[in-house]
Amino acid sequence: MRNESLASHSSYQIGGKANFFAMPESIEELLTLLQGCRAHGLDFFFCGMGSNLLFPDNPREDTLYISLKKFVYWDIQPTHWFISSGTPMSMLALSGLMFGISGYEFTYLLPGGLGAGIYMNAKYNHHQISDIIQTVYYVDLADPSLSMQSIDVSDCKYGYKQSIFQMNPWLVLGADMKAVPDLERIPEGNELLTRWKEKEGMSTLQAFYSYMGEEASALMKQGVAIPTDMSDIANYRNGKRHFEYPSCGSVFKNNYDYGVPVGALVDRLNLKGKEHGGAMISPYHGNMIINHNHATAEDIKYLMNTIIEGVNTAFGFEPEPEVVLVK
Ligand SMILES: Cc1cc2nc3c(=O)[nH]c(=O)nc-3n(C[C@H](O)[C@H](O)[C@H](O)COP(=O)(O)OP(=O)(O)OC[C@H]3O[C@@H](n4cnc5c(N)ncnc54)[C@H](O)[C@@H]3O)c2cc1C
Structure with a gap:
């Protein structure tokens, strides 16, 4: 294109x-x-x-x-379940309900594909992607043969928002999950994935949120109980207005050595609601910068620098960006 x-x-x-x-x-x-x-x-x-x-x-x-938005498929065998990197992480929560697997609930309404989730070690509260995968398949882009390699999760150097994939030019193709689905439910699970694939070009957060909510409601109508973990997630993300304006979620990683989340520090600096061009530091979450009104990348970067300088001056460290600034 x-x-x-x-x-x-x-x-x-x-x-x-x-x-x-x-x-x-x-x-x-x-x-x-x-x-x-x-x-x-x-x-x-x-x-x-x-x-x-x-x-x-x-x-x-x-x-x-x-x-990789269209690189979406899974392969279910009696002994393993491979999921490709373009498959939305939130789909894991829904398919977990369908396949009778617990432990995937934390991925509900977590934007992004599994490949980046593996790369970033995406997390919600105390649960992270590295808890639920077993073997990651990748291509070493420095290798002229571009052959497929695999690595066990225990060797992936996982930490808070860290992985071996950020240290190497490796493209994640997908992963085998730790759990294997109930084979009798495979047709229904496959329908779930097919419906997602038919949603061409869904990129806005609102569309993502509505789609996942509708799928969860459809499961409820079939008699599947939605765990409180998942409704708590929906309530939390709605409360923080995660899907109201275009954003990338949290802009900075938290500094666990300092011990106070970046959002709380921004709040102490009275920066919530500060605008520049079309960008604004979210009034509801100090670690989010939203595209409020046709913002440019430069508008967002300006507010990022405002936060970095403010936190450094007042609290003595520069917050590390979580958002990837693409050249
Ligand atoms: C409203 C909102 C809320 C959010 N909440 C959370 C949260 O609670 N927890 C959390 O962890 N994150 C959260 N995020 C951030 C985001 O959802 C995750 O970081 C997610 O893992 C990004 O997935 P993606 O597919 O969109 O990646 P992208 O944004 O497309 O890419 C991110 C990085 O991953 C690399 N990458 C992508 N695919 C691959 C691949 N297959 N192999 C190697 N590298 C790859 C890209 O090159 C890029 O460097 C939130 C974002 C939003 C907008």
């Missing part, structure tokens, strides 16, 4: 037009694209659902931006 708006592939709804853009649906298509980049001397950048990144206002001409 040429001249594709990156804004429509980001939950921030920010980003200029990409000269080159692709959405592969299979490993074969993915590898062909990578080989094409090498042959034509193009750089590339991978994204999942674009919910933890800030695309540039003026994307680089010589870069192929590759979205």
Whole structure:
């Protein structure tokens, strides 16, 4: 695809037009694209659902931006359950209910695909993606053969929002989960995934939220009990207005050595509600900067710097960005 708006592939709804853009649906298509980049001397950048990144206002001409949003499938066997990296993490919570697997509830309404979840070690409260996966499959982009490799979760150097995948040029293809579904429920689980795949181009947070809520309601109508963990998540995220405006969720990682969440420090600095251009520090959550009114990437970065400088001056450390600033 040429001249594709990156804004429509980001939950921030920010980003200029990409000269080159692709959405592969299979490993074969993915590898062909990578080989094409090498042959034509193009750089590339991978994204999942674009919910933890800030695309540039003026994307680089010589870069192929590759979205894994359509790289969605799973393979269920009696001994393993492989899930590809483009599959939304929130789908795990729903499929867990359907397949009788507990422990996936924390992924409900967590924006993003599994590949980035594995890369970022996405988390909610005390639960994280590294708790539920067993083996990760990836391609080492530095290896000329681009062959598929695998690594056990115990070797992935997981920590708070950290993994071995951030330390290496590795593209996550997907993972085997620790649990294996009830084989009798596979047809219904597959229907869940097929319905998601039919939702072409769903990129806004509101659309994501409505879709997952409707699927959860449909399960309830079938007599499936929705655990309180999941309704608590919906209440929390609604209370913090997570899906009201375009955003990337929390902009900064918390500094556990300091012991106070960045959002609370921003609150102490009276920065909530501060605006610059079309961007605003969320009045409801000090660690979120929202696209309030046609913000640019530069507007968001301006407020990020305001927070970094304010926290450094008042509390003596620079908060580390969690959002990925794409060149
Ligand atoms: C409203 C809101 C609430 C949020 N709440 C939370 C929360 O509670 N907890 C939390 O952890 N996060 C949260 N996030 C952030 C986000 O959901 C996660 O970081 C998620 O893992 C990002 O997934 P993505 O597919 O959108 O990744 P993207 O934003 O598309 O990409 C993020 C990074 O991952 C890399 N990447 C993507 N796919 C791959 C791959 N297959 N292999 C290697 N690298 C890859 C990209 O290159 C990029 O560097 C929230 C975001 C929003 C908008």
